[in-house]
Amino acid sequence: KQEVTQIPAALSVPEGENLVLNCSFTDSAIYNLQWFRQDPGKGLTSLLLIQSSQREQTSGRLNASLDKSSGRSTLYIAASQPGDSATYLCAVRPSTGANNLFFGTGTRLTVIP
Amino acid sequence: EPEVTQTPSHQVTQMGQEVILRCVPISNHLYFYWYRQILGQKVEFLVSFYNNEISEKSEIFDDQFSVERPDGSNFTLKIRSTKLEDSAMYFCASSVHYEQYFGPGTRLTVT
Numbered sequence: 001k002q003e004v005t006q007i008p009a010a011l012s013v014p015e016g017e018n019l020v021l022n023c024s025f026t027d028s029a030i031y032n033l034q035w036f037r038q039d040p041g042k043g044l045t046s047l048l049l050i051q052s053s054q055r056e057q058t059s060g061r062l063n064a065s066l067d068k069s070s071g072r073s074t075l076y077i078a079a080s081q082p083g084d085s086a087t088y089l090c091a092v093r094p095s096t097g098a099n100n101l102f103f104g105t106g107t108r109l110t111v112i113p
Numbered sequence: 114e115p116e117v118t119q120t121p122s123h124q125v126t127q128m129g130q131e132v133i134l135r136c137v138p139i140s141n142h143l144y145f146y147w148y149r150q151i152l153g154q155k156v157e158f159l160v161s162f163y164n165n166e167i168s169e170k171s172e173i174f175d176d177q178f179s180v181e182r183p184d185g186s187n188f189t190l191k192i193r194s195t196k197l198e199d200s201a202m203y204f205c206a207s208s209v210h211y212e213q214y215f216g217p218g219t220r221l222t223v224t
Contacts, residue, residue: 004155032211043117043204043217044156051211089156093211098169099144100158101213 002027004092006104013080014112021075021107023090028071031095035064035075038087038106047088048075052095080111115139117216119205125222126195134190134219136205145188146206146213147180149173156204162188195223 003026013019023033032051036044048057048064050073056065063076073090087108091101118137126132138145147159161169162180179191188207192199200223206213 034212036215041220043119044206044215046212046214049212091156099161099163099208100146100169100171101148101156102158103156105155 002102004102004104006107008107010108012110017080018078019080021088023073023104025071025092028068029095031093033066033073033092036089038089082111082113085109085111117205117207117214119216119219123220128197128223129194132192132195134203136188136216137186138188138207139214142207142209144208147190148204149201151201197223199223
């Protein structure tokens with residue numbers, strides 16, 4: 001069964017710093033990987049989706065990379081802002097034909113003004 | 114920008130009661146999903162629905178759960194006889210193909 005792990009579990013950085021969040025998955029047979037943001041008590045906001053054939057995706061200050069063979073993805077946030085404070089989740093979709101997502105436990109990010 | 118909506122935002126029910134959670138997916142989306150998140154735990158897949166039938170379901174989605182698309186816009190999750198361990202945040206999601214868009218969730222509290 002696919003297991004998705006995210007480290008660190010929590011991260012606190014001063015405003016303006018660049019940071020990297022890590023995601024690893026045990027089964028490299030994935031169709032795609034999606035990064036989400038979750039604010040406390042709220043739903044999930046899709047940030048980036050990377051297909052298995054892609055190496056990275058960029059959206060504004062966010063850049064996500066994927067190394068499928070080693071079972072890793074990173075989310076790079078440039079010039080962090082207090083508004084980036086949230087929990088960041090990664091999720092993988094298996095390539096077996098199923099369309100469900102397997103989620104990690106998330107990284108709780110706090111950006112200190 | 115189109116978004117997935119869910120009602121109610123919070124539902125409190127007594128153990129053994131039936132609950133129906135409602136979702137309105139994004140209008141041109143074809144795939145619909147329910148996930149749940151028990152407090153402090155991972156988001157877990159429950160079921161996916163396509164072309165008016167269940168396409169995938171997890172071990173969690175037992176006979177106590179059912180889904181329905183009663184009309185062209187709503188997508189519902191019914192829990193027939195709620196248990197204390199059903200207390201969680203339930204998220205509806207929809208997609209055209211790959212990227213799933215999630216609703217704000219319904220917090221279900223079973224007492």
